[in-house]
Amino acid sequence: MDDENASCSYDSEDDAQLSLPDLPVEIFLHICSFLEASTLVHGLSLVCKQFYLILKDDSLWKARINHIWPDASYPLLRPARPDKLFWKLSCVAIEKQTALWKDSVVDKLIIASAQYSTVDALLLMHNGTICIAGARDRTLLYWKLPSHENPPSSENGNTVCTDSAHNGWIWDLTAIDNTIYSCSWDQSVKSWMLINTGLVKLKTYEMNTASGALLCVSSCPEQALFATGSYSRTIFVFDSRSGHKPIRQYRPHTGAVIKLTMNSEYILSASEDKTVSVWDQRAGRTMKSITISGEAFPMCMSMQRDCVCVGDSTAKLHVLNPKNDFELVKSYSTKHTKGITGVHLAHGCLITSSKDGTVRISSPTDPPKLIATFLSGFGEIASVSIIYVYRKMSVLLKYLKT
Known part of the structure; x- marks a missing residue:
């Protein structure tokens, strides 16, 4: 009997092992340093209250970001309002984007002979599965991008082209839900319904005869508003739920x-x-x-809640602070050799395109640090259209043909 009890006691001591919650915090955090931020945030921190309390500390995520970019300050501008999830979610986005772009492999999707002139307007929709392109040949192209669920059936088999969509060059695109708005040198904005088989025309919004060519269009889906800017210095604002006429117009420029x-x-x-x-x-x-x-004019903009980025014609990037009366607080040289035609700022990266034919992926830090550079190979880049998902195929370029 005593021998049996001794045997049982020995076995229980031999089987006893330390579990992760029993480790000192320093060792636990050392183990965490080998795991991806997304695993920690969306997995380990949800296992138990102890892990959650350890991993909720902002200093942990600030240290991880500083380890990636030791000689830069993140973000470009400090958030104006406190957000308990800002640092951990930013770290997740930064690690994913840094890993995504550092391998320097990009999917290039090319449509052969679909539009024969310069493409100046591009819009990605539905998480990068649909691309709408407007060109100087007056056509609008609906392109269902290839994916695992939608493999390419044949050359141009996933495209539908709308001829004579406008009577002039199509210069810009925006969207509110599934309605797309195109502006043109023919002094009109047209709306199009996006359906599974292409585009269906809805309305034509005509400006007054003195408006000149329409060079840009943007939208605010939350208020169902869109605005277009003209060569004649006028900005027209429309309510997409009302008629064909602008609800206001103003002229702030010379x-x-x-x-x-x-x-x-x-x-x-x-x-x-x-x-x-x-x-x-x-x-x-x-x-x-x-x-x-005083030496350059702005060519592109990206507005976030806490930061506005402006790219100019001399390849410089300027940062405005919307929480401090849009004060111009920082300016950077981007290393582009020609004007910046597109800029996109997100938690994990800063993307700029240029007339020098390159796209630069940089860190959203002060100052920005280069992650990767890509050469278009098709001439000057007019701008970029980006949907912030974790696959490179969702970053498409508009090329000016040489």
């Missing part, structure tokens, strides 16, 4: 309006007069006019 971006509070317009104008939608007035540079 030169052509070449780019717009908007949200529920503001409309930002960039002009050849070298300024960016801020229109306060609630007050119904121009809030501020910002001279970006």
